Amino acid sequence: MFEAVAFYLFAFLTIAMFFITVTTSQALYALSALAAGMIFISGFFFILGADFLGAVQIIVYTGAVMALYAFGMMFFDTTREVKEKxxxxxxxxxxxxxxxxxxxxxxxxxxxxxxxxxxxxxxxGAGNTQSVGLVLFTKYLIPFEVAAIMLLVAMVAGIVLAGKKMDLSLTLLNAEEIEQMDAEINKKVLS
Amino acid sequence: METAYLIETIIKVVVILLVFSALAGIGTYFERKVLAFMQRRLGPVNVGPFGLLQVGADGIKLFTKEDIIPTNVVAPIFKIAPVITAATAFMAAAAIPFLPQFDIFGYTVHPIVSDIDVGILYILGVMAVGLFGPMLGGMASANKFSLLSAARAAAVFISYEVVTGLAILAPIMMVGSLSLIDFNNYQVEHGWIVWSQPVAFVLFWIAAFAETGRTPFHLIANDHEIIDGFGTEYSGMRWGLFFIGEYANMFFISFVIPILFLGGFGDGSFLGAMALLGKMAFFFFFFLWTRAAWPDVRPDQLMWLCWKVLMPVAVINVVITGLVMMF
The missing domain is CATH 1.20.5 (Single alpha-helices involved in coiled-coils or other helix-helix interfaces)
Known part of the structure; x- marks a missing residue:
């Protein structure tokens, strides 16, 4: 009985959250509803006894949505409604x-x-985690490795695109050097 | 069986909720006293003996203060943000074994709400969700300093989580399980993990400071701005929920570190249980000690530390552990 109750509860919550995500014109509502929906999905994994996937769902999607929040912060005034085209x-x-x-x-x-x-x-006798590992490293070894290489390529590309001033680290500079740099930038702006 | 299990679980949940809410209050008292001692001040002295009733006075103030929702904030998100911090802190506690199992009136009690076999992943994942509280609170407030605080929360989040995960990976490889009870039993047989994994221990400990948002990584609510970062617009009990969440998190992580690395409750005797509480008290005290002794770092320094120093060290640690275990 508990399983049925939990399933319908999470099903309703998940659908409601994703409905809010696609219908609202408020960036903050959309992002928060997305995060909540992603976390409610982990409930299905726990109901089905796939604890490992449930925990991974929580960890992966909190991180992913956090990155989306960062973009939301950059592009929108999140306390105002977005005028959609x-x-x-x-x-x-x-x-x-x-x-x-x-x-x-x-x-x-x-x-x-x-x-x-x-x-x-x-x-x-194999636990949840072990079962995932066994299948991942036998039957699905090649897709797994290909995914790993794709992620590596994406990461290298991201670093190349973002890292134009990688050799300059503000953390390692001392206060005078930073001031000097600021002065130079100001000179450029003023001239 | 089913009914007994249900009743037992509900009792456990209520006990954990009450004990740690109260401990969060007493934790603030300890924090003030320890900080005052280290900074040669008196701390709370006026209310009750040694200022002990200060906790109650603070509680009354927090509960009865008017709950203000300022204009221009995104009200639903603003209201729910503190609840996220407090709720996730207590949800994470579901997989922590606080004491060894003991008999009471011939009934065996397991002081853990649910021994799921991915305990440590679940705890770290749910604790990480707790950082959504400060971030949502900061973003929903129509306040520039709160927004900056939210941005710092996002920066902290993406920095420390990799370090925690990679640091804990090496001990998991040795134990071969993610359950905290298995960690404890492994250490009964093979000795404390801290002796074989000192690097992972230090890394996890450093990451724990970022996870709970304590000094030297207290940059989410940046005290140097005089205001309280994401909490600027909050008042009354909503601010109190942020507070309870932060202190409950500190207590829970102080339980998790000794269970993972320092032998936990050992063989499950009374002495072992007391030893776990002692270790927990030390780690909690260490949080306060660091706050008195260290300045905060800047956000860019935190990211530099996590990505360029701690993460490579953690990866090297994992590789070396794997090589040693293979040969």
């Missing part, structure tokens, strides 16, 4: 509904025709 409402709603139905169909079809088989059944 709205195109044709019917096209947006229609396409969104269509793609949502398609995604559900793609995932539900194999389950309905019961073609989904557990190729790697759970190993007796």
């Amino acid at each position: 709205k195109g044709n409402k019917f096209i947006v709603v229609g396409l969104a509904t269509l793609s949502a139905v398609l995604v559900v169909a793609i995932f539900a079809a194999p389950m309905l025709s019961s073609n989904v088989l557990a190729l790697y059944p759970a190993i007796e």
Whole structure:
């Protein structure tokens, strides 16, 4: 009974949160609702007994949404409403509904025709974390490594793009050097 | 069975909630007294013997003060932000074993709300969510200093979390489990982890200061600006919830560090339980000691420290641990 109650509670909360995320025109509401929805999703993992994935869901998405908040802080006055440029409402709603139905169909079809088989059944005695590790490093080793390389490429690219003045560290400069630098910048601005 | 379990869990939750809310209040008293002693002042002396009733006076003030929601703030977010800090601090406590199991009237009590097998990940994850409180509070207040404080909260968050995760990885590799009870039992057999993983211990300890937002990483609510950072616009009990969250977090992390690295409650005897409380008290005292002894660092210094010093050290530590375990 508790499982059913918990499932419907989290299902309602998650849908409500994501609904707020897409409908509100207030950046802060949207971000907070997104964060809350992501954390409520972890509830499903805990109900299904996948503790490891639940904890990882919390950790990963708090960090990810925190980065979004930082962008929100830079681009918007988060205490004011954003004036959105709205195109044709019917096209947006229609396409969104269509793609949502398609995604559900793609995932539900194999389950309905019961073609989904557990190729790697759970190993007796192995805990949650161990099971994830076993599957990740045997069956899904190549996707895992490819994902790792893609992330590395993205990280290097990010550092190259952002790190034009990497050799200059304000932390390692002393006060006089910083003042001197400021004076030079001011000179440039004034001249 | 089901009913007994339910009742037991509810009792445990209520006890933890009451004990640590009260401890948060007493923690402020200790903080004032310790800081006063180290700075050659008196601290609270007027209310009650040794100023002990100061806690009650503060409590009455916080509870009865008018709760002001200023104009121009984003009211729903502004109202919920302190609740996030306090609630997540207590949620994280669900996976912490505070004492070894003991018998009372022939009934075995496990002083842990839920021994999930990913305990340490869950604790760190939920504690990290607690930083949303200061950030949301800062962003929702229509106040530039609060907004700056929120920006610093985001900077702290993205800096320390990597260090905590990587530092804890090496001990996890040795223990082979994420449950805090397994950590404790491993140390009963093999000796304290701090002797084999001193680097991870120091890294985790440093990251704990950032996690709880204490000096030297107290830059979220920057005291040098005289105002209270994200808490500037808050009053009454909403500000008090931020406070309770911060102190509860300090207590919980002071429990987690000894359980992870310093043997926890040992073999589960009475002496072991007292030793855990003693270790917890030391780590809590150390938070106050550092506050009296060290200045705050700047945000850029914190990020420099976390990303350029602590993270490489943590990675090297993980690699060396892996090599030693392999050969």
